[in-house]
Each structure stands twice: as structure tokens, then as C-alpha cells.
């Protein structure tokens with residue numbers, strides 16, 4: 001009886017979220033309207049993230065023609081792409097700049113969707129699939145960082161993987177072995193080496209894109225089925241046709257963003273901001289260089305990890321992911337005003353840790 005009820009409730013939930021009668025071009029595209037109000041700009045962010053993902057896909061495919069995923073040749077192949085292949089430096093710079101831009105767009109998209117309560121019924125699946133896309137996007141960044149096989153990349157990956165294993169110390173009984181086993185599964189051998197590079201490469205160019213496409217299809221289907229959320233407490237009642245008006249503005253924005261990315265990638269190698277020699281190939285016998293850091297978009301977790309006990313961060317990170325996944329149910333009754341306050345607090349934390357993380361670290365560790 002209980003099982004039958006559960007199946008019935010689940011089926012009702014799914015038919016409400018994926019109404020078959022709306023699965024036609026008319027409902028999905030032609031009659032779709034986008035609300036017009038002071039937060040309307042936020043409706044462009046998901047499309048922007050999607051466009052940047054496409055830039056990643058095209059530039060990533062181009063890089064694959066020349067990149068060699070072996071510990072003996074990876075670094076040299078990246079150097080060859082940058083210095084000897086026509087347009088190679090531009091494509092590589094585009095790939096790295098656009099990766100950062102995509103992370104930025106996805107995070108702002110999530111924050112605005114949260115503040116506008118766009119996760120509320122019937123958009124729970126849109127939200128949960130969005131959280132999965134966010135995690136996949138970060139996984140793209142983590143796996144991509146190792147591929148050039150330079151000193152910083154390999155050492156930072158070692159630190160990252162080590163932190164997975166350390167989590168075992170805080171788990172009870174047989175579970176304490178799980179994080180170590182997971183680390184070995186990802187790493188593929190006793191230390192970061194060829195097996196790790198092969199796995200990271202396969203994950204970066206095959207597993208994550210396939211997962212992204214699958215989850216993105218679900219995300220976009222549910223966005224189109226339910227239309228855009230009202231987003232504000234006092235809707236103006238004014239709307240704009242999605243097709244052709246909104247989508248044209250989307251395309252215009254993509255064009256401007258691509259132009260900016262193109263000029264930046266042409267003039268400014270991504271590495272220009274690093275004080276250490278990024279082109280030094282990894283040397284297993286060499287000393288670990290100073291200043292090993294992950295990419296800027298991991299600072300929000302990296303600096304707290306350096307300052308606070310490991311278990312505190314692990315607990316906070318897992319709790320944050322659980323709260324994000326369950327947000328449509330946890331914040332079901334929360335007002336947009338309160339959601340706005342939470343969003344500003346989270347955004348402030350992210351900005352402060354990303355921009356001033358190093359200073360905060362030095363303040364507490366006395367410049368160590």
C-alpha cells in the first residue's frame with residue numbers, strides 16, 4: 001500500500017513537471033513569454049552560460065587536434081600549440097578565458113535564480129538539474145587544470161586529491177576507507193602520473209561533456225515547459241515574446257561577449273596574471289614550487305581550507321551541496337526578501353574570499 005502510494009505520488013510529481021501536452025513547438029517556443037521587470041536582466045544569464053559552454057566545446061575540440069595526453073608529451077604539446085601552431089595561442093586563451101567567464105556566469109545565474117525564487121514549484125527539477133550543472137562545471141575546471149602538466153598543475157592536483165583521502169579520517173568504521181578508494185579510483189595509481197592524466201583527460205573531454213549534455217537537456221526542457229518564473233513580488237504584467245525578440249537580444253549579448261573574449265584572448269594570455277613560471281614542465285624530482293594555488297574560482301574553498309580545520313570545511317561543503325539540492329523544499333515558504341538577504345550574504349562571501357583571500361590568509365597566518 002505504502003509503495004503504491006509512493007509510486008502514485010512520484011508519478012504525479014513527474015507528470016506535473018513534464019506535462020506531455022505542452023511538448024510541442026508552439027508551447028515550447030512560439031508562445032513563450034518573458035516577464036519584463038527590474039530583474040529581467042537575470043533571464044539572460046542561463047543563455048550566456050550556455051553560449052560560453054559552446055565556446056568551450058568548439059575551442060576544446062580544436063585543442064584536441066594537437067594536445068597529447070601523455071606525461072612525456074603533454075607539456076610540450078601545449079607549448080607547441082601556444083608557440084608554433086597558427087592561431088593556437090588564441091584558441092588556448094579563448095578556452096581558458098571562456099572557462100572563467102562560464103563559471104562566473106553560472107554562479108551569478110544560480111544566485112539570481114535563488115533570489116528570484118525561480119526554484120519554487122513547478123521548477124524544482126530545473127533547479128536540481130542546475131545544481132548538477134554547476135558541479136559539472138567545477139569538475140571541468142578541476143580536470144582541465146591538470147592537462148598542461150606543468151609544476152603548479154600537477155602539485156595543485158595532488159593537493160586536491162589528497163584532500164579527498166583526508167576526509168576518510170572523519171568517517172566511522174568501514175566508511176573511512178571510501179574516500180581513499182575514491183581518490184585511487186580517480187588517480188588510477190599510487191601517485192599522480194600517467195594513469196591520472198589519462199583519466200582526467202577522458203573525464204574532461206568525454207565523461208563531463210556527455211553528462212553535461214544529458215543534464216542540460218533536462219534543464220532546458222523544464223525551463224521551456226514552465227516558461228520563465230515571475231521573479232519578483234510585484235509583477236508588472238508586461239511581457240516580451242521569447243521568439244523572436246528575447247532570443248535576438250540573447251544572440252546580441254552573445255556576440256558582444258564573444259567579441260570581448262576574442263580581444264582579451266588576443267591581447268592577454270591567461271597566464272599573464274600569475275607570478276610563477278607556468279611553462280615549467282612538471283619534474284617529479286624537482287622541489288614543490290611556492291604559491292601552489294588552484295584556479296581563482298576555487299579560492300572560496302581553498303583559503304578556508306588553509307585556515308580552518310579540514311573537517312569543518314568538509315562538513316560545510318557537503319552541507320552546502322545538500323542545502324543547494326534541497327533548496328526548493330527548504331526555502332519553499334521563504335519570502336523573496338529573505339532570499340535576497342541570503343543571496344547578498346553568499347555573494348559577499350564569494351567576492352571577499354576570491355578577491356581578498358590571500359590578504360585574509362596572511363592576516364591570520366602572519367604572512368606565513
Ligand code: HEM
Nearest residue numbers: 043044045046047049050110113118130131133134228229
Ligand atoms: C552551465 C550551466 C547552466 C546552463 C547552461 C543553464 C541554462 C539555463 C537557461 C538557458 C535558462 C533559461 C534562461 C534563464 O533563465 O537564464 C535557465 C533557467 C534556469 N536555470 Fe539554469 N543553467 C545552468 C546552470 C544553472 C544553475 C547552477 C542553477 C541553479 C542551481 C540553475 C537554475 C535555473 C533556474 C531555476 C532557471 C529558471 C529561471 C526562471 O524560470 O526564472 N541553472 N538555465
